[in-house]
Amino acid sequence: MNGQNITVQAGYGISEEEKQRLNFLIPLQLDFIRQHIGTLPSKIFLSGRFKKQESFxxxxxxxxxxxxxxxFSKAEQTDLNYFSMxxxxxxxxxxxxxQEENHWLLNGLKTYLEIQYLQRNYPDRKLLGNLPEQVKIFGMKPxxxxxxxxxxxxxxxxxxxxxxxxxxxxxxxDTPFSELSNFNATAISHFETGTLFNFLAEKLGTHQFNDFIKTYLKETDGKIADKQKFLDELTLASGYSADFMDRFVQHKNRVNFKLKRFKKxxxxxLVKIAKNTSMTIPFQVQTQDMAGNKKKYWFxxxxRKRAVEYRIPQSAAEKIILNDDYIFPETNFRDNYRYTTGLFANTKKIRxxxxTDVPNPEYNEIYLNPRLNFNAYDKVLLGLNIRNTALFDRRFKYSFTPYFSTGTGKLTGSGSVGYSFQPAEAFFRSLDVGVSASHFHYDYDLTYQKFTAxxxxxFAKNPRSDIGxxxxxxxxxxxxxxxxxLVLQNEYGKYNLWNIGYAYSDRRLIHERFFSTGLQWMEDFxxxxxxxxxxxxxxEDKKILLRWFGGYFFTNKTKNDLFDYGIARVxxxxxxxxxxxxxxxxxLLAQQAIxxxxGFKSFVGDKANQWITTVNVDSHVWKWFNVYADAGMYKNRDAGAQFIWDSGVKLKVIPDFLEVYFP
Incomplete structure (x- = not known):
């Protein structure tokens, strides 16, 4: 290439068909890389392990x-995999x-080249490839x-x-590579960093950014790359547009640009835009007219964190978009869209x-999901769940599910509203607060209402760990x-319950552990x-479960056994x-096991109103069959402690959903 002989060797087998594709693709790919970074080595070796790690x-x-x-077609897979490698x-x-300290510089530059390659050769290729066309149900493409x-x-x-x-x-x-989770090694070290480099290339102009990369790599030829030197020189080459990068890479960021409003x-x-950080980060505004024509403006x-008014020299825009196509790693893209005409002018459309779907930040999306439920008193419950959460979690969540009870002919249902506080760097990962309410029948012609705050x-967790x-x-x-x-039986008609608890979980696939403890109180206990x-x-698919439970009443002045510990039925x-x-x-319904x-499966005891301790064991033996055993002691007031046990066989009709215990 350009008078340079380049040898590409593979340490694994390649089919003749793939060799033919590579003979055509590799020269084009290497030329593309050379145009962007300015240099190519004389020899490239691709090992089988490298292929597994660096394929697209x-x-x-x-x-x-x-x-x-x-x-994707075999040709597309070969093209993208080998360009990535x-x-x-x-x-x-x-x-x-x-690798430990400079991983993001190498991986970010690699991802930048990937993005540039996709922009040139696959600008409109879809994320799911041909899958939406291939999946058919009765001739339809769902x-x-x-x-x-x-x-x-x-x-x-x-x-x-x-x-x-x-x-x-x-x-x-800038987290050391050994501390990154497996997913973040891709999402952060590669994708986020590469997105930032591409963002700056869009701002400066691709040729100017590539010239900077060429100069830096030429000066670093054969030497250890210095990430600080890279950032300092990038800041100067960008006219200080990249000045934010030094601070940005050192922290988890929650940067958000907000398109507040506009006026013509x-x-x-005149567009008012606010940002929630003091970092001097540039941004892109894009306008789109009725014909779909787009224009881009950089600022x-x-x-300053307060809103600033910017002038957009455009008079025929139908839509104004801020940082479109995930061009910058923001926390919230839902406030980056405004329509200029119609009912939704200066706001967002509702869809x-x-x-459930990947959220589309252009719209305020409301999800409507039919629900079907059942209990012995409401009979079949026909409902509609209304919520705002999609595949990605949101800070503010709501969910309302009104039901029609076919057994009573009345409306029942439940609902909740909550907010999740998620500071980027704190001792806790999230603080979730909210309220919920529900209204259903708990017996024939008897309803209950429940309100919860x-x-x-x-707590913050190590992203490489399964412990929470x-x-x-x-x-x-x-x-x-x-x-x-029920009145004659001194049943409680109204009561308040207070709970505070702690939970620990280790959700490793082979050895899974869970521990919880909590206090509960009301006026009488x-x-x-x-x-x-x-x-x-x-x-594989063969498990042993060991469970222990213990409970103790500090005081118990209740009128009946409603709040006692259940032995075989809660x-x-x-x-x-x-x-x-x-x-x-x-x-049959009285035998539903929770x-x-x-945690007993047989009615060997009723309830405990002073203390209880039990052990439950469940083990796979053959195909759909498990064996189980329960043992424990409990004590009621004015009675001695009693030892109880049971054992039997469990049939897993539908594992973890429909299981039948035979004592």
């Missing part, structure tokens, strides 16, 4: 049961990138109704970062959707209809409960378990 993510064929789907291999030959089917392959970089950020599991770009002034728009910012503090810790607080107010018989469970998957006085027959005392409190 997300384009492999899908295999599901008896179905096989090719998202070659770009990384070439960069590694131009300079020494120390995937095409999803927004996910319209996402471009180029948008994968911003979406991956968005997902981790909504979970508050992202990490700073003769032949221009620099100062260190109703039936099925809650706060859950989830949390503290929960909840207040519940419950009110039940009572018939004369105070009690403490603890639970520990351990599940060991000793072979009383469900807080209506927190999905019992089909809440008040059933006989028949593995809570005592």
């Amino acid at each position: 993510v997300g384009i492999d064929d899908l295999h599901f049961w008896k179905f096989h789907y090719s998202l 070659l770009s990384k291999a070439v960069l590694q030959e131009t300079a020494v990138f120390e 995937l095409k109704i999803f927004h996910a089917s319209r996402l471009k392959l180029l948008e994968r970089y911003g979406l991956a970062y968005q997902y981790m950020q909504t979970q508050n599991l992202d990490q700073a770009i 002034n003769n032949d221009e728009y 620099d910012t100062d260190d 109703l959707k039936i099925l 809650f706060a859950n503090l989830n 810790r949390s503290i929960q607080f909840a207040y519940n107010y419950l009110e039940k209809d009572l018939n004369p018989e 105070q009690k403490i409960s603890s639970e520990f469970s351990y599940r060991w998957e000793y072979a 009383s469900n006085y807080a209506f927190s378990y999905g019992l089909l027959g809440q008040s059933a005392t006989s028949g 593995i809570a409190e005592g």
Whole structure:
């Protein structure tokens, strides 16, 4: 190439068909890389391990049961996989990138080259490839109704970062590589950094940014790459547009630009835009007219956080967009769109959707999902769930589900509203607060109403770990209809429940552990409960479960046994378990097993009003069959402690959903 002989060797087998494709593709790919970074090595070696690590993510064929789907053609897979490998291999030959500290510089440049390659050769290729066209049901193509089917392959970089950020599991770009989670090694080190480099290339002009890369790599030829020197020289080369990068890479960021409003002034728009950071980050405004024609405008910012008015020399725009196509790693793209005409001028359009989807930030999306439920008193419940959450979590959430009870002919239902505080760098990952309410029948012609206010503090976790810790607080107010018989039995019609608890979970696949403890109290009792469970998957789909439960009443002055510990059946006085027959005392529904409190499967004891401790064991033996055993002791007031046990066989009709215990 240009008088230079370049040898590309592969340490693995390549089919003749793929060799023919590579003979055509590799010279074009290397020339593209040379145009962007200015140099190529004389020899490139691709090992089998390197191929596995550096191939293009997300384009492999899908295999599901008896179905096989090719998202991308073999030629496209070869093209993208080898460009991804070659770009990384070439960069590694131009300079020494120390992996622990300089991983993001190498991976970011590689991803920048990928983005540039996609923009030139696959600008309109979809993220799901050919899948929406291939999946058919009765001749229809159901995937095409999803927004996910319209996402471009180029948008994968911003979406991956968005997902981790909504979970508050992202990490700073400059985090040592050994401390990055496996997903963040891709989403942060590669995708977020590459997006930033491409963002700056768009701002400066691709040729100017490429000239900077060429100069830097030429000066670093054969030497250890200096990330600080890279950032300092990039700041100067960009006219200080990249000045924010030094601070940006060192922290988890929650940068957000907000398009607040606009007004038209003769032949221009005056657009008010705010940012929530003092970093001097530039931004892009894009206008689109009725014919779909787009124009882009770039603006620099100062260190002010307040809203600033910017002039857009455009008079025929239908839509104004801020940082479109996930061009910059923001926390919230839903406030980046404004329409200039019609009913939704200066605001966003509302879109109703039936099925859960990747969120489209251009719209205020409301999801409507039909619901079907059942209990012995409401009979079949026909409902509609109305919520605002999609595949990505949101800070503010609401969910309302009105039901029509076919058994009573009345309306029932539930609803909740909550907000999640997720500071980027704090001792906790999220603080979730909210309220919820529900109204259903718990017996024939008897309803209950429940109101809950809650706060859950989830501690910060190591992104490489499966361990999670949390503290929960909840207040519940419950009110039940009572018939004369229940009044004579001193049944509670109204009561308040206060709860505070701690939970620990280690969700590793083979050795899974869970521990929780909590205090619960009301006017007539105070009690403490603890639970520990351990599940060991000793072979594929073969598990042993060990569970321990303990509970103790500090005081118990209740009028009846409603709040006592259940041994084989929980009383469900807080209506927190999905019992089909809440008040059933006989028949099939009375035998619904909930593995809570005592966790026994046989009626070997009733309830405990002083203390209880039990152990439950469940183990796979053959195909759909498990064996189980329960043992424990409990004590009631004015009675001695009793030892109880049971054992039997469990049939897993539908594992973890429909299981039958035979004592």
